[in-house]
Amino acid sequence: MSLSKTLKHIFASLLFFISSICLADTTLPLSPEKISSPYPNVKVTSLNSAQSLINEFKQHQYQLANVIKTEQIPTFFVENLPDDLNSLPVQEKISGFIRLLLPTIIEVNEHISAVRHDVITLSKQPKSEWSKTETVWLQNLMTSYDIKSNTIDDLLLRLDIIPVGMVLAQGIDESGWGTSYFAVKGNGLYGEHLSSKGGKYLSTPGGHVKVAAFDNLFAGTARYMYNLNTTSAYKDLWKLRQQLSAEGKLSGYELVESLSHYSTRGEAYVENLQALIKHHKLDSFDQVTFDSSTPIRVRFEN
Incomplete structure (x- = not known):
């Protein structure tokens, strides 16, 4: 074999090796809080008002009644909030906020479910059969989830979805239906303070409180779920979620019982969340999945 052919053969083998590694990596899902480009690669529709978003919803026949009836939702991602949701009539503001946030919550939960599924699949195989990529991934x-015992059962206790109704209720309560300064300017809907690890933030007047800020609603929602799943103050949430899941009773209404530590309002906070979930039927979306329609991306130029 000539030198040139030998070099070509080596180069081809090297390319195959590299592509094999890349392929192995792509088969293992990322946790949503680590995804830097979460949205479909489609043209972004730029909007400048809450009313223009409502018009988009109407154009694409995205109505909550249809979502509940069919348990299907369009892949309609709203990247950030308009700054004038309060300009809408009350019922339209309520429905509009739920519709703009709902696909993001479902998408984040689907990423968590994909990671959890692969962890469970891996746990059923002998460790001797795990690839190096799988071992490093796990x-x-x-x-990331601060599992000091290094056991899969402890990881699975934390690595799980947050019910849609609970996320919606907290987003509503903490952001004032998407109208707070921190929600509009920093995509921070859930009242999270700046992490000790740093990151983007916005300050209250005087700079006494630093509130976490994010690039988009996906990142803010993913980080909120990650914090619930990794902060030891929420051990009661993990245990209650596991119990409710085993009984087939997991819902936002039931799980918010474990959130008395989330707010200084304590039990009053829990009662308010439950009232929101019940009044607005926020637990109606737990089984909703995306339909096969073309993905849509919307961004506000506030």
């Missing part, structure tokens, strides 16, 4: 999850 160890990174253990580190």
Whole structure:
């Protein structure tokens, strides 16, 4: 074999090796809080008002009644909030806020479910059969979720979805139906303070409180779920979620019982969340999945 052919053969083998590694990596899902480009690669529709968003919803026949009836939702991602939701009539503001946030919550939960599924699949195989990529992937999850025991059962206790109704209720309560300064300017809907690890933030007047800020609603929602799943103050939430799941009773209304530590309002906070979930039927969306329509991306130029 000539030198040129030998070099070509080596180069081809090297390319195959690299592509095999890349393929192995792509088969293992990322936790949503680590996804830097979460949205479909489609043209972004720029909007400048809450009313223009409502018009988009109407154009694409995106109505909550249809979502509840069919348990299907369009892949309609709203990247950030308009600054004039309060300009809408009350019922339209309520429906509009739920519709703009709902696909993001479902998408984040689907990413969590994909990671959880692969962890469970891996746990059923002998460790001797795990690839190096799988071993590193799982160890990174253990580190990220602060699993000191290094056991998969402890990881699965934390690595799980947050019911849609609970996320919606907290987003509504903490952001004032998407109208707070921190929600509009920083995509922070859930009242989270700046992490000790740093990151983007907005300050209250005088700079006494630093509130976490995010690039988009997906990132803010993913980080909120990650914080619930990794902060030891929410051990009661993990245990209650596991119990409710085993009984087939997991819902936002039931799980918010474990959130008395989330707010200084304590039990009054829990009662308010439950009232929101019940009054607006926020637990109606737990089984909703995306339909096969073309993805839509909307961004506000506030």
